[in-house]
Amino acid sequence: MKTRxxxxxxxQDRESAVAEAVEHLRRGEVVALxxxxxxxxxxxxxxxxAVLKIFEAKERPMFDPLIVHLPDREWIERLAEPxxxxxxxxxxxxxxxxxxxxxxxxxxxAVPDVVAAGLATVAVRMSAHPVFSEILRSFxxxxxxxxxxxxxRISPTTAEHVYSELKDWIPLILDGGPTTHGLESTIVAxxxxxxxxxxxxxxxxxxxxxxxxxxxxxxxARPHAPGQMRSHYAPRTALFLTDDLRSFQPPAGKRIGAxxxxxxxxxxxxxxxxxxxxGDLREAATNLFRCLRExxxxxxxxxxxEQVPESGLGAAIMDRLRxxxxx
Ligand code: TXA
Ligand code: MG
Numbered sequence: 001m002k003t004r005x006x007x008x009x010x011x012q013d014r015e016s017a018v019a020e021a022v023e024h025l026r027r028g029e030v031v032a033l034x035x036x037x038x039x040x041x042x043x044x045x046x047x048x049x050a051v052l053k054i055f056e057a058k059e060r061p062m063f064d065p066l067i068v069h070l071p072d073r074e075w076i077e078r079l080a081e082p083x084x085x086x087x088x089x090x091x092x093x094x095x096x097x098x099x100x101x102x103x104x105x106x107x108x109x110a111v112p113d114v115v116a117a118g119l120a121t122v123a124v125r126m127s128a129h130p131v132f133s134e135i136l137r138s139f140x141x142x143x144x145x146x147x148x149x150x151x152x153r154i155s156p157t158t159a160e161h162v163y164s165e166l167k168d169w170i171p172l173i174l175d176g177g178p179t180t181h182g183l184e185s186t187i188v189a190x191x192x193x194x195x196x197x198x199x200x201x202x203x204x205x206x207x208x209x210x211x212x213x214x215x216x217x218x219x220x221a222r223p224h225a226p227g228q229m230r231s232h233y234a235p236r237t238a239l240f241l242t243d244d245l246r247s248f249q250p251p252a253g254k255r256i257g258a259x260x261x262x263x264x265x266x267x268x269x270x271x272x273x274x275x276x277x278x279g280d281l282r283e284a285a286t287n288l289f290r291c292l293r294e295x296x297x298x299x300x301x302x303x304x305x306e307q308v309p310e311s312g313l314g315a316a317i318m319d320r321l322r323x324x325x326x327x
Contacts, residue, residue: 034176040145
């Protein structure tokens with residue numbers, strides 16, 4: 001299969017790209033689309049054969065459930081059962097949709113088992129990306145979309161990242177430029193009046209705390225979220241976390257790459273990537289996966305990544321760095 005990469009830069013490009021993507025979705029094909037978080041690999045969520053193509057292209061195990069992206073809020077009632085925590089879910093949706101927040105809700109039978117990996121719940125989100133949301137409105141049905149990378153690899157933040165891993169596996173990639181947030185959506189479950197964070201992301205603990213008590217599901221206590229495995233988001237090169245690059249002494253004779261928080265390093269590194277010279281966590285999040293990919297492609301013996309402050313978006317960045325380090 002030859003993979004077409006289609007631009008959405010000009011209004012004309014965008015119109016024909018949207019039409020082509022919708023056409024593919026109607027035919028039960030998978031397409032890679034930009035969202036505000038990372039690129040997604042989308043297919044009709046209610047078409048089992050189409051959804052199976054996502055698992056096939058990603059080489060994703062069937063026990064890992066997919067996020068269902070909705071064209072509008074009315075779809076929630078058709079896919080999810082009402083809960084006793086309805087009021088809190090509604091407030092979160094009101095505050096953060098469309099946007100980078102995924103909510104896990106009790107599943108209705110309209111959602112195929114393969115999408116939810118047999119779980120009693122379904123994860124739903126509504127993207128704010130202009131191209132993605134236009135495609136969903138035009139398609140008029142929910143779309144299942146995991147990140148558009150091979151299973152366990154780093155999520156793609158550009159169309160080039162998607163192409164490098166999925167070319168010849170999927171027919172179409174829409175190029176919407178680099179994504180805004182650079183990290184996957186925050187995933188929450190609302191339980192007993194509180195918010196449980198299953199995956200930290202662009203909507204921060206601080207933001208969520210304004211609505212209810214927030215707890216974190218420890219990795220070991222997430223059997224219901226198999227994709228939250230520790231070794232997710234991993235570069236192939238070994239990655240080591242350090243609290244300060246200035247005190248790290250690279251061993252002689254090794255090619256060491258550094259991922260620096262603000263660009264201050266004490267020693268020479270074969271490759272250096274800086275998350276944000278100005279110490280802006282938002283900029284750091286946007287750069288994180290691209291920097292990790294570039295370092296991973298640089299034939300290094302080791303990547304040393306510096307910790308970032310763990311407040312706000314820093315919690316999500318540190319979550320991804322710890323997973324990349326396999327811890
Ligand atoms: O930002 C995002 O969320 C991106 C874009 C494309 O929307 N999508 C994304 O999907 O990151 P994916 O499949 O790479 O990660 C979704 C995570 C998986 O770890 C999966 O295990 C978890 O969501 N998940 C899906 N359904 C779930 C459920 N019912 N309960 C708990 N976790 C669930
Ligand atoms: Mg993923």
